[in-house]
Amino acid sequence: MRRLMLLSPVVLLVSISCFAQLGEILKSAESAVQPANTDTSGLSDSKITAGLKQALRVSVGNAVASTGKPDGFLKNQAIKILLPEKLATIGKGMRLMGMGGPVDELEVGMNRAAEQATPKAKAIFLSSLKKMSFDDARKILTGGDTAATDYFKRTSSAELTTAFAPIVHQSMQNVGVVKKYENMMQSASGFSALTGSLDLDKYVVGKTLDGLFYMLGQEEKNIRKNPAAQTTSLLKQVFGRK
Template sequence: MKRINTFSAALAFLLFANFAATAQIKLSDIFKKVTEKQGTATSATGTPTTLEIGQGIKEALQIGISAGADRLSVKDGFLGNLAVKILMPPEAQKVEKTLRGIGLNKLCDNVIVSLNRAAEDAATEAKPIFISAIKQMTLTDATNILLGNKDAATEYFKRVTTAQLVQKFSPIVSTSLNKVNATKYYSDLTTQYNRLPLVKPVNTNLTEYVTQKAIDGLFIEVAKEELKIRDNLGSRSSTLLQKVFGYADKKKS
């Protein structure tokens, strides 16, 4: 009888110990989750350190650059976006008007489509150049961007990436213009126009023109993304972004 009671007591002790351990684990998990939530709420406020500002700006710009470049590097990324769509070169717009007036709409349309296709091809190479510029950004650059004008990041990219973009885009645009027959279409268009009596012959460096327009389009999209994260609280997708740009909001108010 005594042996049975001893066994029962031991079993009861083991069951209690197991329950206590399980309860402790569950309570610790709950405590951990509550602590994490409190930590998140706290870390999203206050004055960010210089390092946090640098990290926040770089995170925001990588998100914006990826979104902008990805939009432009797909089919109709330029052609279907009125803000960046590439039209005839200025010196050829009179040519276009004249040729459309005599029924050569298809020829004009072919030129415009092919110019935009070339820019879309080139845009695929933009992201690595921008990402490299972000990585090389100093903490001073980041602070100046955060507390600067609403286009401060865009202006920074123009300053540090334009030369690289021109160098990278030019051969891609040149190859693409030939691939999509833009050079042929444009040659046909100017040839038709130059045959008309009393007109001034038109000659355009298409590679240079499309390269510059492609770069201009990229900066337009970068500016959109920059404005979005500055003005739209919903675009601040992480605690760090909320803290850094919330601080900027207070400094500017």
């Protein structure tokens, strides 16, 4: 009994020590799963806005340059414009039968139209950037990996659609997309009725926007996460504070 009483304080001390260690482990685990936010507490609103706008000018320039050139869409598998869903099955069947020429020509024409339209986006994005408020900038900086891209989607999509539509239409006329589409339908005689009505201009404009925003999002992620992409002291101050 005496021995048991002597051991009790020892057991108690060991238990307390174990619980203390467990508490530290849990705290460490909690901090490990918390998202790493950019610390902007020591930066003024003007510096945050200036840094963010500088980063977005770079992102916009890179995204537009990479898409608005020959093969900018066509050779980039992430954004290449493929046949509309209504035509995809027909196109696949034609290729299997060795009749893929008209299908390939149609895809090339759609992608060329997108490549000619995207340079128009730069001025629209930069105009939206000028209207960005301090509050917008802080929310974007502390937001998700594509918060700025999402901002541009909200503020610029309608204007981009309006700007792209006539360029895409004219480009599709110039490269003969409509004629290529008609040739494809003639080659797929017996199946063309399955496609119903199809607005190719509208489809290409929508896919052009999708591709441009995808590339803009990739550029934004790179600047946020890659120190090598933070090429100025201001970018390092704003994006390098974790």
